[in-house]
Amino acid sequence: MERYAEKIRNALPQAVLDIKKESYAAVEGLRAVYALADSEEYLIVDGCKAFQFDGVMHGGPNGVKVCCMNHDNRMIMNKEFAYTAPRAVGRQGASFGCGDRLGIAGAGQLQAVSRAEVIPVLAQQSLRELSLTGRSYDDVMDAAAWAVFKSGYKKGYGADGDHLKNLEEIEAAVNHGVSMITLDCSLVLGDRPESEAQCRALYQKIPKSCRNELEEEYLQKDFGNLGVVFGQRSLERTVVVYKDAVELAQAAYQMLKRSGRQIDLEISLDETDHRTDLKAHYFVANELRRRNVVINSIAPRFVGEFQKAVDYIGEVEAFRANLRGHCRIADYFGHKISVHSGSDKFRVFPVVAEETKGRFHLKTSGTSWLEAVRVIAQTEPALYRDMHKTAAANYQKAGAYYKVDCDLERVKPLDQVRDEELPDYMDQDDARQLLHITYGFMLREDGQLHRRIMEALDRHSGKYREALERHFTRHLSLLGCMKEKTGAEAPGFA
Numbered sequence: 491m492e493r494y495a496e497k498i499r500n501a502l503p504q505a506v507l508d509i510k511k512e513s514y515a516a517v518e519g520l521r522a523v524y525a526l527a528d529s530e531e532y533l534i535v536d537g538c539k540a541f542q543f544d545g546v547m548h549g550g551p552n553g554v555k556v557c558c559m560n561h562d563n564r565m566i567m568n569k570e571f572a573y574t575a576p577r578a579v580g581r582q583g584a585s586f587g588c589g590d591r592l593g594i595a596g597a598g599q600l601q602a603v604s605r606a607e608v609i610p611v612l613a614q615q616s617l618r619e620l621s622l623t624g625r626s627y628d629d630v631m632d633a634a635a636w637a638v639f640k641s642g643y644k645k646g647y648g649a650d651g652d653h654l655k656n657l658e659e660i661e662a663a664v665n666h667g668v669s670m671i672t673l674d675c676s677l678v679l680g681d682r683p684e685s686e687a688q689c690r691a692l693y694q695k696i697p698k699s700c701r702n703e704l705e706e707e708y709l710q711k712d713f714g715n716l717g718v719v720f721g722q723r724s725l726e727r728t729v730v731v732y733k734d735a736v737e738l739a740q741a742a743y744q745m746l747k748r749s750g751r752q753i754d755l756e757i758s759l760d761e762t763d764h765r766t767d768l769k770a771h772y773f774v775a776n777e778l779r780r781r782n783v784v785i786n787s788i789a790p791r792f793v794g795e796f797q798k799a800v801d802y803i804g805e806v807e808a809f810r811a812n813l814r815g816h817c818r819i820a821d822y823f824g825h826k827i828s829v830h831s832g833s834d835k836f837r838v839f840p841v842v843a844e845e846t847k848g849r850f851h852l853k854t855s856g857t858s859w860l861e862a863v864r865v866i867a868q869t870e871p872a873l874y875r876d877m878h879k880t881a882a883a884n885y886q887k888a889g890a891y892y893k894v895d896c897d898l899e900r901v902k903p904l905d906q907v908r909d910e911e912l913p914d915y916m917d918q919d920d921a922r923q924l925l926h927i928t929y930g931f932m933l934r935e936d937g938q939l940h941r942r943i944m945e946a947l948d949r950h951s952g953k954y955r956e957a958l959e960r961h962f963t964r965h966l967s968l969l970g971c972m973k974e975k976t977g978a979e980a981p982g983f984a
């Protein structure tokens with residue numbers, strides 16, 4: 491590395507250079523490092539494979555090639571340095587979804603993750619988030635891959651096409667190189683029948699041969715002591731609600747297989763008003779097994795509430811009992827339990843760690859955005875005030891996308907808050923939810939506010955990285971993933 495740095499300095503004698511040694515990577519025929527030259531970011535490569543990259547030679551034929559960190563170069567880098575490309579994370583151990591709506595959170599997230607036993611899923615974006623932020627899959631995947639390269643994190647990461655609802659959406663995500671698909675079954679989950687008679691009528695529509703087969707498979711059996719026993723009525727209820735989700739999952743799996751790549755499939759049953767009972771979990775998992783569909787994880791809807799940006803709402807011990815039942819089924823079939831809207835659920839993280847025995851997937855998304863808002867509240871009060879006003883003005887509209895219990899009456903009026911108190915909003919649940927769900931109105935591509943937010947975070951990038959590292963470390967500690975104690979396990983850490 492030292493000799494390579496020397497060579498770069500010789501090739502770029504006029505530039506003020508900051509060569510980031512931690513990013514250095516080499517394979518046969520190619521060396522690469524991330525560097526700032528006069529404060530501009532570059533990928534600097536040399537070797538016989540360097541010709542593939544789009545860039546400019548410096549220092550003559552034996553010099554180095556200075557390249558922009560753009561999409562085309564990212565694709566070549568993924569091919570040459572496998573650790574920079576997303577990969578399937580598999581069914582063992584813990585994995586952690588790190589959403590990043592701004593495309594600049596990777597550095598701080600990776601700093602926390604690099605001290606933990608966990609596979610990060612860095613690019614995790616739903617179509618809802620893409621459309622609200624005006625970003626594309628390529629933007630999101632580029633941001634993740636460059637963050638990985640720049641930080642020198644070589645242990646692998648995933649990319650999640652999150653909450654996709656049909657095969658067209660899945661195909662688009664797969665074509666962009668994601669390594670995980672989260673199939674959101676909410677469009678095909680049947681409504682809960684309102685009455686016994688209605689349930690019966692729906693069930694009778696299923697061909698008789700299928701019904702016979704289902705009854706043969708499920709009725710009056712005790713499945714490996716899983717605590718799941720179907721009677722005729724509960725079987726009918728489960729079948730009418732979940733049968734279409736099973737069919738969609740099967741079609742999704744076949745599509746993933748055709749891609750020829752290893753891609754994790756997660757089945758999300760959580761985006762619905764009703765809780766996923768253990769029978770439903772068993773039925774979905776068992777039907778998929780009968781169809782030779784291999785899934786990576788299932789996200790049930792648990793007891794209590796997992797609202798965005800705030801802690802778990804409900805009885806912790808009730809959640810434990812509920813999760814324990816789901817874990818028994820997941821262990822029996824071999825898939826992982828996935829916890830959605832998992833950010834900031836500090837009360838139940840230890841329970842997730844214990845009950846899953848460290849085999850889980852947990853998704854966070856907006857919390858990295860809220861840490862950005864916190865840094866702005868601390869450092870740029872005028873900008874924060876403009877963001878807050880935009881959030882309040884668009885609260886009603888944002889409610890169409892996200893379901894939260896936020897009560898604006900409980901958010902202290904902005905004109906009664908002094909500058910130094912602005913960060914306190916980030917510790918108040920209603921204000922957190924307000925700023926969490928309205929991000930789309932602040933991050934519109936054409937908006938002035940978007941540009942000002944990005945410029946502010948660029949000025950305070952070190953502070954943002956530290957805030958993220960601290961926040962993610964707190965999550966990962968309570969989830970039992972840190973390699974050494976951090977202090978965050980102790981009560982009162984915030």
Ligand SMILES: [Zn+2]
Pocket residue numbers: 758760761789830831
């Ligand atoms: Zn979900």
